[in-house]
Amino acid sequence: MRILDKYILKKFLSSFALILMLLLPIAIAIDVSEKIDKFLRHTNLSFNEILNDYYLNFIVIFGNTFMPLALFIAVIFFTSKISGNTEVIAIHSAKISFTRFLYPYFIGASIVAFIGLSMNHFIVPESNKTFGAFNNAYLKKKDYNADILNDVNLQLGPNDYIYVKTWAVQRKQGYKFAYEKFEGNKLKYKLLAESIRWNETDTTFKLTNYQKRIILNDRDSIASGVILDTILTFSPDDLVNVDDLAKEMNSIELYKFIKQSKARGISNLNTYLVEFHKRTSLPIASYILTFIAVALAAKKRRGGLGINLAIGITLMFVYVFLLKIAEVLGAGAETNAFVMVWLPNIFFGALAIYLYIRNAKN
Template sequence: MRIIDKYILKKFLSSFALVLILLLPIAMAIDVSEKIDKFLRHVDLSVGEIINDYYVHFVVIFGNTFMPLALFIAVIFFTSKIAGNTEIIAIHSAKISFTRFLKPYFIGATIVTIFALVMNHFVVPNSNKIFNEFSNKYLKKKNYTQDLLNNINLQLGPNDYIYLKSFNSKTNQGHKFSYEKFEGTKLKYKLMAENIRWIEKDTIFRLNTYKKRFLLEGKDSIESGIKLDTLMSFEPKDLINVDDLAKEMTSNQLVEYIDKAENRGIGNLNTYLVELYKRTSLPISTYILTFIAVSLAAKKRRGGMGVNLAIGITLMFIYVFFLKIAEVLGAGAETNALVMVWLPNIFFGALAVYLYLRNAKN
């Protein structure tokens, strides 16, 4: 590695770290000002708990969120600075091509990408879980109806279905339970119960006041009783289909959950697929954003760094805007989640290639 490569790589990483370090305290200060009254309401809540269970994970989650923005601003900032000091002109005068000039940027982007991939797939989900548990316990207004799920339908397999009139996710108890098994379009077996409760230590369900009905050729067989302990191919968490559930799983757990749901014949899993694909697409965008930032800032402009930053931040917000739209559309049942998640990277990747080719010719 040449001295110029080490110089640029050092600037790349130090500027990125500096911007991220500057952004996080601002976000934390705003959050503290909004949440301080809620913290003070709980006399049993210590400063240590707030720091360890909330703000440590706040830094992990929002640091990961701010990473692309911090990288983009950092690259534009220090590249504009060395361009303004005519250092890039000196580099080109030494017969170093624009492609060769990009090498330390590529190395820096690779380091950040690998770090972001590890964070997205393994670290951030655990932080999301602890962060959400703390928020639900101390910061959100208590609403006991949010634990009560009504009119639940779940397909366990190609021919197996369950129905619950209501289920309390806090107590793991439900009412008016029904399990139906089909052969083709014909109902062959039905299990009904007035109440159902999850026994976690035994990983079974306990049914109270139950009735079994076997639909045989020419006659039905009915069996009833007071209590029945039985295994079921679902757990209480499977009844909750919310975005937070996907965000709190590591990628291995998320893949396992998606495979399990697909085997049950559940149709739309795009919410979970979007979360899974996004964990890879966002880190890969580091390369795209880096090359766009370098291409924009490598030339000395009238107006200096301010113009480059204005153009760069505008492009960054357009990227984030398209990313959010793609996530919403990707969660729809009729769309291809993989294509929608990667679409912003495809468009901005094309922009990066165009800007690169334009600079490489000069």
């Protein structure tokens, strides 16, 4: 590695760390001002709990969120400075091509991408668990109806369906339960129960006031009873299809969950697929954002650093806007989650290639 590469890489990483350290205290200060009254309401809540369970995880979660923005601003900032000092002109005068000039930026982007991949896939999900538990315990308003889910439907396999009229999440108990099994379009088996309750000790379900109906070719077989302990191919967690569940699983757990759910025939897993693919697409965007930032800032222009930052921040907001749209559309049942999540990277990747070709020619 040349002295020039070490110089640029040092500037790259130090500027990135500086911007990140400037953004996080601002976010923490804003959050403290909004939450201080809620902290003080709980006399049993200690300072160490607030620091360890809330703000340490806050730093991990929001630090990871701010990484693309910090990277983009940092690269524009220090590249504009060396361009303004005519250092880039001197580099080109030394017969160093634009492609070779990008080499230390590529190394810097690789370091940031590796950190982002590690955090997204393993570290942030663990932080989300503790952070979410703290939020639920101390910060969210107590809504006694939030624990109750109504009209829950779940497809267990290609031909198996369940329905629960109401489901109590904390008690893991439901009312007005129905299980149906089909062969093609024909109903072959139906199980009804007044209530259903999950038994943690032996992972079975306890049904009360049940009725079983088996539909044969020439007659129906009907049986009923007061209590039935049975095994069903789902768990209480499967009934709670929320974003938090996906965010709190590391990528190995999330992949296994998606694979298991697909095997059971659950049709719409796009909420989970969006979260899974996003954990890779965002760190990989480090390369795209870096190359765009270098291409914008490497040329000395009228307005200098200010105009470069204005263009850069505008592009960053466009990227975030596209990303949010892609996430919402990707969660829909009729869309391809993988394509939608990677669409902003494809669009900005094309922009990065265009800017690279334009700069490489000059």
